[in-house]
Amino acid sequence: MKGMKKELITLRVNNEDYEIFTYPNKTLLEVLREDLMLTGTKEGCSEGACGTCTVLMDGKPIRSCLMLAVEAQGKDITTIEGLSEDDELHPIQKNFIEQGAIQCGFCTPGMILTAKALLDENPRPTEDDIKVAISGNVCRCTGYAKIVKAIKESSK
């Protein structure tokens, strides 16, 4: 259709700037996974309901499946790939492994980023604060108890 052309957009992801030539109807999730090959961010429902596509935008958790990539320009995006430093995992990642909070791992990137945003805002959350924070992230495997424990451990 007339006028609907690809655009050059710039995104800042994990402290690096990228230029991408894409359509305005592409979601941030699609661009992260398909153009930038950052496949740590997962697609579950694609309708905002499951939380697997959670990334941080200016430090705040958002659903990348409901965010158009064009709208994410000028913001700082953090994906799960951006948490480790060199070969060292982030403490929250380590605690997820140590506490057995990962089974299939599909929910894990979204859970960890949501947990990071919580801990950055509130370094000593109660168990209830943790449960409220992750209430938009679905896990089909773990039963959540170990995830809550891993986040709790990370707050010490």
Add this chain to the structure above:
Amino acid sequence: MKKFDYLKPTSLDEVFSLMEKFGSNAKLIAGGTDVMVLLKRKRIFPDVLISLRSVPNMAYIKDEKDKIRIGSMTTHRELETSTVIKEKLTALYDAVINLGSVQIRNVATIGGNIANAAPSADTACPLLVLDASCLLISSKGEREVELKDFFIAPGETVMKQDEILKEFIIPKPSKLSGSAYWKLSRRKAMDLPILGVAISLAMNEDKSIKKARIGLGVAAPTPIRAFKAEEFLTGKFLTDEVLAEAGNIASKEASPRDSIRGEAWYRREMIRVLTKRVATISFKRANIV
């Protein structure tokens, strides 16, 4: 998703001229949490999305002398973390803390929630009982519409094609008043209400009711006020009998339907239960000793 152009106007004037240029081929987008889902489900097919996110001064909470103004682009998370909302507009606070999840609340706006006009919109009942008005603006000027006159049908409002929702204007609740909202749902987070009930009460010194407002969500094709139940409560003392009768009247004013979330008879029953419960909380919050 269908292809579309994405426009990011940086002033209201620019928004209006784009709206005029593209007419019904354009769709406004705020946080996009409703619009994106509609696009993905192929329920809407705009050629152009006009984003309101780059327009300055659209997100604010202004605590004025006798009014509170909330900009339409204010996110639910901004409302949730505002002490003005938590302390003065408690029914609205009750609604935003359980709306979607934090990832939704970080982007979804109060203007989008109301303009979308779903019968289940969580902020609608609280704004109704807080006597909110909507400030609508277009290139031709502005007008104020009381929220009780704003909704026409599911997804339909009195807003004209060239208008946008600029802000909500809420009279500051008087002393000796309290408000609350109860979202009946299977889970608190990530679930739309089966039923929503908001009540605000302004009390007299002698503990009789000076003014009552009851808002019902998912109880009719649009969020509604239960005017007869409000009138019944006025001047009364909050006894069990009075509350039970107010619940009966409110339940009769509703016209709920059967849906996947719940059946009509259940909603009617729960309007009785929740009217009593929410009025009791509002009364406690009025802090009358």
